[in-house]
Amino acid sequence: xxxxxxxxxxxxxxxxxxxxxxxxxxxxxxxxxxxxxxxxxxxxxxxxxxxxxxxxxxxxxxxxxxxxxxxxxxxxxxxxxxxxxxxxxxxxxxxxxxxxxxxxxxxxxxxxxxxxxxxxxxxxxxxxxxxxxxxxxxxxxxxxxxxxxxxxxxxxxxxxxxxxxxxxxxxxxxxxxxxxxxxxxxxxxxxxxxxxxxxxxxxxxxxxxxxxxxxxxxxxx
Numbered sequence: 709x710x711x712x713x714x715x716x717x718x719x720x721x722x723x724x725x726x727x728x729x730x731x732x733x734x735x736x737x738x739x740x741x742x743x744x745x746x747x748x749x750x751x752x753x754x755x756x757x758x759x760x761x762x763x764x765x766x767x768x769x770x771x772x773x774x775x776x777x778x779x780x781x782x783x784x785x786x787x788x789x790x791x792x793x794x795x796x797x798x799x800x801x802x803x804x805x806x807x808x809x810x811x812x813x814x815x816x817x818x819x820x821x822x823x824x825x826x827x828x829x830x831x832x833x834x835x836x837x838x839x840x841x842x843x844x845x846x847x848x849x850x851x852x853x854x855x856x857x858x859x860x861x862x863x864x865x866x867x868x869x870x871x872x873x874x875x876x877x878x879x880x881x882x883x884x885x886x887x888x889x890x891x892x893x894x895x896x897x898x899x900x901x902x903x904x905x906x907x908x909x910x911x912x913x914x915x916x917x918x919x920x921x922x923x924x925x926x927x928x929x
């Protein structure tokens with residue numbers, strides 16, 4: 709066993725043994741990734757319990773918003789983020805989400821649907837409504853929501869994750885490919901070289917985008 713694997717095992721063992729010490733958000737965050745990496749039923753049970761307690765009610769609440777947007781052209785819930793961080797990335801993220809609340813809404817709604825689908829909760833607790841949820845999402849113009857520079861440069865991980873959830877859920881199976889093509893067009897010339905020189909913040913944003921493509925494609929969420 710090499711040194712890197714030993715370190716990885718140590719991190720995994722430490723988090724697993726002390727999982728109950730973590731706040732609920734961090735606990736489910738780790739459990740989701742650990743389950744995708746190991747398939748361990750222990751993590752599956754944590755995810756199912758979370759899904760029944762939090763995810764299913766959130767999906768039902770979110771579906772009302774989507775129906776209102778599609779049928780009645782209502783606005784998405786406003787976003788108010790209390791974040792006094794001086795980090796440029798956090799400042800831009802806050803500004804974009806307050807201006808474009810639909811991104812924050814779909815970040816949560818699509819994630820919840822994906823988790824329900826992953827754990828097959830939709831078969832037991834959402835079976836009567838599931839097709840309707842997906843049907844309404846097919847009416848949403850996700851290209852306008854996600855394929856724009858503000859979404860990419862301001863909330864990169866949210867945009868990437870949403871794009872892949874749209875494909876994984878069968879709302880638009882080819883959407884993730886269209887999204888990646890759009891992303892390439894923003895950053896790269898046809899020969900693969902960067903279009904412009906990036907500053908430190910912009911370069912970090914690009915790398916963050918690329919790592920989330922790998923994570924989302926592999927369904928590690």
